[in-house]
Amino acid sequence: MKTTNLNFRHLYYFWMVAKEGSVTRAAERLDVAVQTISAQLSLLEQSLGKSLFAPQGRRLVLTEAGRVALGYADQIFLLGEQMLDALANSDVERTMRLTVGISDSLPKLISARLLEAALGLPERVKLVCYEDKFESLLGDLSVHKLDVVLTDRSVPPGATLRVFSHLLGESELTLFGVPSLAKKYRTDFPQSLNGAPILLPTRNNAIRGRIDHWFEVNGIHPNVVGEFDDNALLNTFGRNGLGLFPAPSALSKDVEEQFGAVPVGEMSKVREQFYAISNERKIKHPAIDAILLAIHRK
Template identity: 85%
Template sequence: MQNAALNYRHLYYFWVVAKEGSITRAAERLDVAIQTISAQLSLLEQSLGKSLLAPQGRRLVLTEAGRLALGYADQIFLLGEQLMDALANTDLERTMRLTVGISDSLPKLISSRLLEAALGLNERVKLVCYEDKFESLLGDLSVHKLDVVLTDRPVPSGTTLRVFSHLLGESEISLFGLPQLAQRYQADFPASLNGAPLLLPTRNNAIRGRIDHWLESHDIRADIVGEFDDNALLNTFGRNGLGLFPAPSALETDVRNQFDAVPVGALSPVKEQFYAISNERKIKHPAVDAILGAIHGKVFQPQKPAEPG
């Protein structure tokens, strides 16, 4: 039976069982009898000539063939969702869906600026954005759950995932703070930072090590009053005046407007880099191409505050 056509209903039942970890939970989710799922899983395995699931205690775990099949099933059913979205928009103006993974360490203002490049296309783009850890996003990208990942680091060398790093640009990092707080430390910068309250990313963030090295190289003993895994939360505490906080110098105008903060000084030569991670595709996504082309535009050129009028 190995040459029989693939039954996609059987494959869908396998996909749900693999996600739920048991036939019982899959049956509850699908509202069908346990015996129905068991029978259709057996028919799928017979047609493929491979065992896809194996019992392990009270759970079912994927065999090697099952892991391979699940990767393809992920792609197949994601395409099904995209098909439904595309058909739902046939009565409206043409819409392109762009599914983006955003690393939780990437500054939100940078994410917004990069996505503006995709939204500038003539064709209407529907954005679907997910924020998660870098490693989780790479896994989703590799099985085509995402079109692109925006992050602050390249893919590690030696990875077995078929994903590719594209450097979009970089920006020098500056310290910002509310005007009254920043004024105390602007004179005699950077020596003035001794004892200054700082809000920094946690040490698993790519930029944190560079900032720590900069402080050490200038023999600065600042008071680190907060460390944050989430960049948006860090900026929120900065806006509330808890301490000085780092942000890309290229976003000075945005930082002023959104957080009422002013620059204290640049941490030269500390720079933060920004990447788009894509997977290998035969057909390029126009919106992803627009993001990758942002490096040729003005996305990371330093902003100048508007002149008072």
């Protein structure tokens, strides 16, 4: 078996430089001299026999070998953090950790609802949640940095990653607005929406195509005043009265309480779906299983 004398301090310094984008920023973050970082990187590259960075102007960019090394370093140091958490909790009480990736297009109220079941287990559950783009989360799931991904779309057919989609549920969409806007556009809905200020998800969002089709079928030409990748930002602009915005009908009460917005009208036959994506065809994590059971009982 081939062995190498990998120095994990050298690897950690490499990891920090890759994350910070420069030796100077990594040195500031670690409170060590720039020369120390540079020397440790040089030793790591010598031991691996590969260049991990290449200069690009004033910045350092990862080489192909550097990108491979970074992927493994991410896993190594994430596992280190998980080990420390597990050891810190082992003397107090048994804690189940659930590391969740949440797609930035998924309504935050929906993700909170879905995770409530996990927190209701008899065992203590520690949630660790990360928000990112759908594709990035799938990559993290495939290398076991995440236990599950909550999202508004299934894994596309023909995907090379060995991950599996589990439909959690769906809800029709309703257009909401602050009371003054809702009052103005509620009468003669949906024809009243011609020229109405609308806030929508961007076109790479799973639900956007269905919304555009609904407008087209109903002969409506709204004034799209904003498009957002991030669902939370869309709702914030809606709360400030800058336009009407779509949200799942099932969350009507929550939308009113959190954003001060009331229903204008339901977008009939426009449904948003919610998925859990896992590494296993059959869910094995008790907390994820609890989420699925709670959904199926409703």
